[in-house]
Amino acid sequence: MLNTYFKRDLRSGLTSKSFSRRNRWKEELSLSSALESLETRLLLTGEVEGTFVSDLNDNGIKDPEEDGLPGWTVFVDSNENGVLDPGEISQLTNVDGDFLLTGVPAGLQTIREIPHAGWIPSTGFFDHYQVNVKDGDSVKVDFYNTIDQSGSIEGTIWNDANGDGIHAAAELGLSGWTVFLDLDANGILDPGELSATTDVDGHYAFLNVDSGPYRVVEIVEPGWEVTRGTPSARNITVFTASTTTANFNNLIPVDGSVSGSIWEDLDGNGLVSGA
Template identity: 35%
Template sequence: FTGSIQGTKFTNDLNRNGIFEAGVDLPQPDVTIFLDQNNNGRLDNGELQTPTNSLGGYSFSNLSPATYTVQEIVPPGFTRVTPVQPVTVVANQTTNFDILNIAQTPPTVTGSISGRKFNDINANGRLDVGEPGIPGFTIYIDLNTNNIFDSSESSRLTDATGSYQFNDLQPGTYTLREVQQPGFVATQVPAPVTIPLSTSATVPNFTNINFGNRRDTGSISGRKFIDVNANRTFEPGTDQPQPNVTLFLDINNNGRLDIGDLQTQTDNLGGYSFSNLPPATYTVQEIVPAGFTRVTPVQAVTVVANQPTNFDIANVQVPPPPVTGSISGRKFNDINNDRTFTPGTDQLQPDVTIFLDINNNGQLDRGDLQTQTDNLGGYSFSNLPPATYTVQEIVPAGFTRVTPVQAV
């Protein structure tokens, strides 16, 4: 004893009753209908399936009395609205189960507009290779085209590379403007951008909608030199230029060359230059060459728009440290009276005061260098400038000095 399930797969349910009505609703042919035995919502091997015919009809016959779940592979662009529910089969009866789909409303395809705010160094109205972006500028969509940034208008702030981007823009025509800043003159203003109405996901995104500005800048240049006569002013023929010295603009004034600080090398005439600098004050620092000291004070250097600023930097040579020597020896009891230390015969004299007699008066005075002999009778004076010295001692009681007092 078996039963069957049949029905119609349809769309465009005009009267919203969920039941197929011929002549009103639209049948959906070639849709795969299947009995979902394990209720996982997928068509698995072994599950009964059939395609709908030209009238949207389908049928499953010779079914044992039970409950079944009738599923479909929903066609692209449609959504099933008939609930997934148990369908009961009764012996020797046909159960009707219609399935309604409705067409999905295609999403509105949106576009984007992006570009860069750049320093048009050559003022030709184009973004050329090497022209830098300008951060911190406000780019906005001028909805009412009054050339004024209103609070209700969408805006973006250019990033470190001068870039900006507006996303999810509905089809329409957009006029982009920038909020000008002092010290800049516009050289490129983009035309309005039209995002077309489209149902295709391939609507173009509009890039390279750029804003060009010429920046009013100045420069710092000068000479790095060895100040031979120590007057802090470069004098040709007397002072010497210093090539290959690293100079940098110390942005955070920490006295070190950091990442992001502008730097340059002095040329073979000691010259250097920093150009395209916005009007401001700068600190020009250097990596001081070994053996030199900077004598030009570290100070603020003011850059004025469209003007060069000269700033020379003088170094002087550091005098080399003095070469020194030392005096050392042994204090001993000359047992065999030969005035030469004989190991095993003569005796070492520890704890004897030895001093350099600066004024040669034979006495230990304040300011005379002194030391004590160690347990082996040794003594030493180090870091002595080249000169002649008189080595004296405080002769221990019961002894007489036999080494002559002489210049060392």
């Protein structure tokens, strides 16, 4: 597909008039020292078409019972900044979830969707793709999206200095501690299990994890122990689009001593009699 644009430069002086072949021409006119240049160039364009699929079972296939997604925005992200800017080619999907972008400049182009709240790309799919658009041709790009079933886990690991199990304002968070999701409940951070490190305030977070039950475990640092009566693991349930909290309180144990007397209780009364 061809688009045409003109470029005109004005200078002084009338000098010449010339033409060239293959739909390109150049005309130069000079009036007393003003030179006018008229140039036409051909722009090559193609089309990008596709469908937005409601992939409810997240299997990456458009099953018979799954519909298209109408009213979703797709655009040519010309500057690749992830935002639909003024002047960028865009369109809303129709009632069947289909779209057609026309006049797309030939070459590598990024085609991006604007996700709706509560939806995410299906497993193995993305919210944007780079395609090679050719003059006069149509490129097909489909977007598969599924309902976001994920939630989040967050919490704080803190120094329970007085051992009362209450997080007082003066009791600081513990930074650099490791917490992990113990999928096999063996109490050990195994390869493949998600882990996080607490920040300067002792805070940690696991974002966008699948909903369901989890066992969250802290790794107690040397020289510390958990507050008496509190475990180093928490069993929680993550719900869709919500955040579940699991906090951990620890303290540095204080050494004490035990003393007493051993005596011969001749009368068996359990009392130390006077000499």
